[in-house]
Amino acid sequence: MRKPTLEEVAIEAGVSKMTASRALRGSADVSKETRERVIEAATRMSYVGNRLALSLSSQRTNLVAVVVPSMSNIVFPEVLAGISAGLDGSGMQAVFGISDYDVAKERDIIRDMLSWQPCAIIVTGLDQPEETVKLLQHANIPVIQLMDLDGTPIDLNVGLSHGGAGEDMARALVGAGRRRFGYVGSALEKDLRAGKRKAGFERVLHSYGLHFVNQSVDDAFSSIALGKRLTLAMLAAVPDLDCIYYSNDDMASGGLFACMELGVAVPEKILIAGFNGLDLVNSLPAPIATSRSPRRAMGEVAAQLVRQAVAGAQDARQKTVVFKPVITGIDGYDDAPDEPETARLRP
Amino acid sequence: MRKPTLEEVAIEAGVSKMTASRALRGSADVSKETRERVIEAATRMSYVGNRLALSLSSQRTNLVAVVVPSMSNIVFPEVLAGISAGLDGSGMQAVFGISDYDVAKERDIIRDMLSWQPCAIIVTGLDQPEETVKLLQHANIPVIQLMDLDGTPIDLNVGLSHGGAGEDMARALVGAGRRRFGYVGSALEKDLRAGKRKAGFERVLHSYGLHFVNQSVDDAFSSIALGKRLTLAMLAAVPDLDCIYYSNDDMASGGLFACMELGVAVPEKILIAGFNGLDLVNSLPAPIATSRSPRRAMGEVAAQLVRQAVAGAQDARQKTVVFKPVITGIDGYDDAPDEPETARLRP
DNA sequence: GTGAAAGCGCTAACAT
DNA sequence: ATGTTAGCGCTTTCAC
Numbered sequence: 001m002r003k004p005t006l007e008e009v010a011i012e013a014g015v016s017k018m019t020a021s022r023a024l025r026g027s028a029d030v031s032k033e034t035r036e037r038v039i040e041a042a043t044r045m046s047y048v049g050n051r052l053a054l055s056l057s058s059q060r061t062n063l064v065a066v067v068v069p070s071m072s073n074i075v076f077p078e079v080l081a082g083i084s085a086g087l088d089g090s091g092m093q094a095v096f097g098i099s100d101y102d103v104a105k106e107r108d109i110i111r112d113m114l115s116w117q118p119c120a121i122i123v124t125g126l127d128q129p130e131e132t133v134k135l136l137q138h139a140n141i142p143v144i145q146l147m148d149l150d151g152t153p154i155d156l157n158v159g160l161s162h163g164g165a166g167e168d169m170a171r172a173l174v175g176a177g178r179r180r181f182g183y184v185g186s187a188l189e190k191d192l193r194a195g196k197r198k199a200g201f202e203r204v205l206h207s208y209g210l211h212f213v214n215q216s217v218d219d220a221f222s223s224i225a226l227g228k229r230l231t232l233a234m235l236a237a238v239p240d241l242d243c244i245y246y247s248n249d250d251m252a253s254g255g256l257f258a259c260m261e262l263g264v265a266v267p268e269k270i271l272i273a274g275f276n277g278l279d280l281v282n283s284l285p286a287p288i289a290t291s292r293s294p295r296r297a298m299g300e301v302a303a304q305l306v307r308q309a310v311a312g313a314q315d316a317r318q319k320t321v322v323f324k325p326v327i328t329g330i331d332g333y334d335d336a337p338d339e340p341e342t343a344r345l346r347p
Numbered sequence: 348m349r350k351p352t353l354e355e356v357a358i359e360a361g362v363s364k365m366t367a368s369r370a371l372r373g374s375a376d377v378s379k380e381t382r383e384r385v386i387e388a389a390t391r392m393s394y395v396g397n398r399l400a401l402s403l404s405s406q407r408t409n410l411v412a413v414v415v416p417s418m419s420n421i422v423f424p425e426v427l428a429g430i431s432a433g434l435d436g437s438g439m440q441a442v443f444g445i446s447d448y449d450v451a452k453e454r455d456i457i458r459d460m461l462s463w464q465p466c467a468i469i470v471t472g473l474d475q476p477e478e479t480v481k482l483l484q485h486a487n488i489p490v491i492q493l494m495d496l497d498g499t500p501i502d503l504n505v506g507l508s509h510g511g512a513g514e515d516m517a518r519a520l521v522g523a524g525r526r527r528f529g530y531v532g533s534a535l536e537k538d539l540r541a542g543k544r545k546a547g548f549e550r551v552l553h554s555y556g557l558h559f560v561n562q563s564v565d566d567a568f569s570s571i572a573l574g575k576r577l578t579l580a581m582l583a584a585v586p587d588l589d590c591i592y593y594s595n596d597d598m599a600s601g602g603l604f605a606c607m608e609l610g611v612a613v614p615e616k617i618l619i620a621g622f623n624g625l626d627l628v629n630s631l632p633a634p635i636a637t638s639r640s641p642r643r644a645m646g647e648v649a650a651q652l653v654r655q656a657v658a659g660a661q662d663a664r665q666k667t668v669v670f671k672p673v674i675t676g677i678d679g680y681d682d683a684p685d686e687p688e689t690a691r692l693r694p
Numbered sequence: 695g696t697g698a699a700a701g702c703g704c705t706a707a708c709a710t
Numbered sequence: 711a712t713g714t715t716a717g718c719g720c721t722t723t724c725a726c
Binding site: 353368369396397398399400404406 | 702703704705706
């Protein structure tokens with residue numbers, strides 16, 4: 001039992017393919033009776049249109065390709081949820097691919113996705129190698145680079161400056177009186193944005209004549225367990241730190257648990273600072289500092305830009321939307337409470 | 348500058364469309380020189396094949412449709428990562444949709460995905476309403492219902508019994524000497540699997556002549572913050588519980604943090620039990636009980652089944668793969684020490 | 695308001 | 711080893 005085609009539905013309803021097509025798409029100029037007859041036939045036959053044919057014929061698709069590096073960190077699913085929600089009601093459909101932080105795999109996934117002729121593509125970060133950039137440019141569709149701003153965008157760009165986030169956090173922590181800093185991170189050669197935060201943090205430390213007293217970076221991906229393990233080791237070696245900066249909140253939470261296990265007072269003795277502003281952080285048994293990255297909002301804004309660009313808005317290309325992360329969890333420090341993101345045009 | 352078609356590449360290389368097609372797909376019977384000439388032309392022109400045309404013409408796609416209820420709980424992204432990894436190298440591509448725990452939205456998403464003529468579809472749970480089931484059956488492709496086993500499968504089924512997981516946990520906790528139980532959950536009318544766990548848990552309690560001394564169920568989705576809030580309220584009302592069962596580990600972790608804030612000893616005074624075996628649980632400052640659900644493995648197995656079914660394996664339909672969650676975090680209780688989840692077939 | 699013809703970009707099947 | 715013909719299922723365009 002093969003699936004019914006539009007033609008079969010049309011025959012069943014006693015009309016031509018064309019009329020059936022119009023009726024099912026709710027075109028204005030089809031008589032009410034005809035329309036009802038067609039719809040009845042389609043329903044009875046469990047007709048499901050063939051989008052391959054539709055898109056090939058009409059030369060447009062409702063597909064928005066999205067490539068993220070990972071699904072193991074809640075951050076990216078949240079971005080995807082934002083994109084998906086932002087696309088809701090537009091008739092567009094997001095298609096997700098996972099690159100595993102691998103540039104070659106990312107290139108292949110992008111190539112594969114482009115072959116489906118998406119109407120737009122959203123990728124993570126702006127550090128794609130030249131070959132991938134060329135691929136993206138040749139596609140001739142809106143390209144959105146998401147989550148990061150530190151680099152040269154191809155087309156649209158939505159995100160925050162990770163270098164800036166690191167700088168701001170360092171300033172806040174030094175301002176809070178901390179001087180003996182440690183750094184705990186993971187997979188920095190893959191997670192480039194974490195590296196940019198670290199670099200920004202160090203720039204500010206140096207400007208104060210300070211530096212990381214101790215650093216510990218593992219090859220594995222970030223996790224609470226890893227953060228805990230590295231922190232236990234670091235505090236065994238260098239007990240007199242007064243602040244540890246982590247590559248993200250997962251690692252930082254592990255750091256907090258390590259301190260609790262060692263009986264080290266947080267934040268009195270050691271201040272723990274991460275990045276992301278995960279839900280988790282608000283419920284932890286002790287306060288840790290973090291920069292809140294608006295993950296869902298970035299996804300929603302990206303979806304919004306896609307909708308505008310696809311709708312053909314003139315000013316919907318070559319634009320950059322800047323988010324500013326808000327720092328929380330540092331006693332006495334108050335960062336412009338929940339300031340909304342600003343969108344500024346690029347020169 | 349429109350995108351080049353196969354025909355244009357063929358002309359450029361001085362051959363026919365067909366030869367170009369064969370050359371690019373690596374068909375055996377194309378002379379080496381011709382192949383190289385075609386590939387060179389395609390590369391130079393940045394040719395990207397049009398999968399719409401390919402799939403329409405060849406009557407097959409490499410798309411595997413996947414529908415999950417949410418992206419806000421790390422559990423589903425982990426399943427997706429498993430599916431994606433399991434599909435790697437097969438040439439198949441997963442396409443994800445999010446239903447937001449809404450059956451109507453799920454139906455629409457499934458309909459939309461089916462219109463792309465996927466070669467298989469994976470959905471979450473087996474509680475789809477009749478209309479959705481009909482849609483799935485009419486698609487005439489392998490259907491995999493994932494994560495749950497408690498119900499009647501349409502075709503393939505991979506998961507664990509949530510009712511059974513609740514029962515096992517209750518038996519383990521009663522066996523550990525607990526008697527005064529509380530229950531803290533959320534969104535049970537949407538998260539049916541959590542409801543099944545609760546029901547299973549209660550069945551066993553009743554068989555021991557026990558019951559939940561107190562229950563607290565919120566409409567909002569599960570989160571650490573919600574688990575903490577509900578637990579604080581419950582312990583204020585009923586301080587003499589000796590165990591609380593939560594709808595999942597997020598809620599349970601919040602419960603632990605609530606206990607810590609109140610100075611209630613965990614697990615000595617109150618035993619906290621959740622579900623999922625999240626990474627987080629292993630790093631928490633106090634042990635909590637949980638049933639480890641093999642999320643990534645379920646995704647990988649589902650992908651495996653899809654590959655077999657699409658490859659046309661005869662025994663690749665109407666099959667059920669059963670996973671057995673392992674209970675951890677109960678002192679003195681050892682559930683087949685880290686035995687790999689068994690996948691066994693059901694008649 | 696409805697229909698017929700042409701074609702989207704590719705591959706399957708059959709030439710040669 | 712290469713080319714030709716005929717679609718795949720739909721929409722676009724133009725006719726009536």
